[in-house]
Amino acid sequence: MIPVNEPLLDGNEKKYVLECLETAWISSEGPMIKKFEDEFSRYIGTKHGIAVCNGTAALEVALFAAGIQENDEVILPSFTIISCALAILRLGAKPVLVDVEPDTWNMQVHAIESKITSKTKAIMPVHIYGHPVDMDPVLELARKHGLLVIEDAAEVHGAEYKGRKCGSMGHLSCFSFYANKIVTTGEGGMVLTDDDAMAARARSYRNLCFQEKERFCHEELGYNFRMTNIQAAIGVAQLEQIEKRIVFKRKMGQCYREALAKIPGIQTQVEKPWAKTVYWMYAIQLSPTLGQNARQVMQKLKEAGIATRPFFRGLHSQPALNRRGLFIGEKYPVTEQAYTYGFYLPSGMTLTESQVHIVCQNLEKILLNHG
Numbered sequence: 001m002i003p004v005n006e007p008l009l010d011g012n013e014k015k016y017v018l019e020c021l022e023t024a025w026i027s028s029e030g031p032m033i034k035k036f037e038d039e040f041s042r043y044i045g046t047k048h049g050i051a052v053c054n055g056t057a058a059l060e061v062a063l064f065a066a067g068i069q070e071n072d073e074v075i076l077p078s079f080t081i082i083s084c085a086l087a088i089l090r091l092g093a094k095p096v097l098v099d100v101e102p103d104t105w106n107m108q109v110h111a112i113e114s115k116i117t118s119k120t121k122a123i124m125p126v127h128i129y130g131h132p133v134d135m136d137p138v139l140e141l142a143r144k145h146g147l148l149v150i151e152d153a154a155e156v157h158g159a160e161y162k163g164r165k166c167g168s169m170g171h172l173s174c175f176s177f178y179a180n181k182i183v184t185t186g187e188g189g190m191v192l193t194d195d196d197a198m199a200a201r202a203r204s205y206r207n208l209c210f211q212e213k214e215r216f217c218h219e220e221l222g223y224n225f226r227m228t229n230i231q232a233a234i235g236v237a238q239l240e241q242i243e244k245r246i247v248f249k250r251k252m253g254q255c256y257r258e259a260l261a262k263i264p265g266i267q268t269q270v271e272k273p274w275a276k277t278v279y280w281m282y283a284i285q286l287s288p289t290l291g292q293n294a295r296q297v298m299q300k301l302k303e304a305g306i307a308t309r310p311f312f313r314g315l316h317s318q319p320a321l322n323r324r325g326l327f328i329g330e331k332y333p334v335t336e337q338a339y340t341y342g343f344y345l346p347s348g349m350t351l352t353e354s355q356v357h358i359v360c361q362n363l364e365k366i367l368l369n370h371g
């Protein structure tokens with residue numbers, strides 16, 4: 001079986017983890033946390049990094065740090081992971097959706113303004129599958145309307161927009177270090193910001209809102225979203241190799257693009273002229289004229305020993321959200337089309353060039369043999 005992803009731990013991971021064990025620094029009180037926060041935030045280009053236990057928590061921490069409260073509205077794409085909506089709902093705020101572009105599956109920035117109301121407090125662009133959102137119009141809109149921008153950069157470690165790193169452009173940004181992300185700590189996440197006050201709020205929320213003056217007196221309700229020193233140790237080792245990882249991903253992307261160009265009816269994620277994409281996952285969308293949807297083709301690939309993953313189901317059609325009265329009757333046709341016909345191919349750090357060719361040959365056979 002060619003897996004969708006397999007984490008690669010070929011640097012100093014073992015050495016640094018052993019250091020944690022030998023020194024008994026195994027909780028979130030340990031020197032690796034600050035080192036990872038400092039090095040990752042420096043790499044992305046922000047003043048502060050606040051490490052947390054996963055990317056979903058990072059989103060919630062960022063929204064809290066931004067001061068998002070009950071009845072506020074946050075605008076985000078319909079095509080994204082549930083984590084984004086969860087974070088908004090946990091703070092009592094309301095997610096408001098815009099559809100995505102058919103060639104990048106990133107949010108339609110021109111559709112944002114019509115969704116802004118007197119309750120809107122923030123825009124949450126989600127950089128999808130390694131490709132940046134067109135950020136300048138988002139930042140411009142935010143300035144014009146006095147909104148905050150919170151980037152979900154969980155899929156774009158090292159990607160760039162007009163030479164600026166994803167995760168460095170919003171007031172806050174969030175990363176995930178889950179095992180399939182470009183830099184991993186197994187489970188983990190980080191909030192980045194240049195703002196001192198927001199950083200302090202994020203640190204507080206991550207750690208039960210303990211107070212300096214009187215530790216066990218709580219003015220606000222926080223969580224335990226702390227990362228362990230052991231996780232951070234893995235992250236420090238991964239970060240030492242990030243440039244190599246990005247070169248690998250871009251080469252993989254080019255290899256797929258060239259091999260898939262010969263197969264009619266397959267749309268790949270376009271790399272915009274202003275983007276440096278990092279191909280977190282190599283995503284494709286089938287043309288309906290091929291007569292098969294994503295699930296049918298994925299099943300046949302599975303039978304050929306090739307693992308894939310479906311695209312996100314739109315937030316507007318999540319039963320758990322509809323049951324709360326959200327998005328009833330709203331339509332996001334590009335998201336629907338992507339959900340029906342899109343999936344991603346094996347894209348891990350251990351994938352070989354010959355495996356890319358096996359995947360593409362099988363895909364071609366499956367598409368051509370149909371009907």
Ligand SMILES: *Cc1c(COP(=O)(O)O)cnc(C)c1O
Binds near residue numbers: 057154
């Ligand atoms: C992975 C991911 C998350 C959530 O990260 P976890 O660490 O799995 O909680 C959030 N947003 C996006 C876009 C992701 O891809």
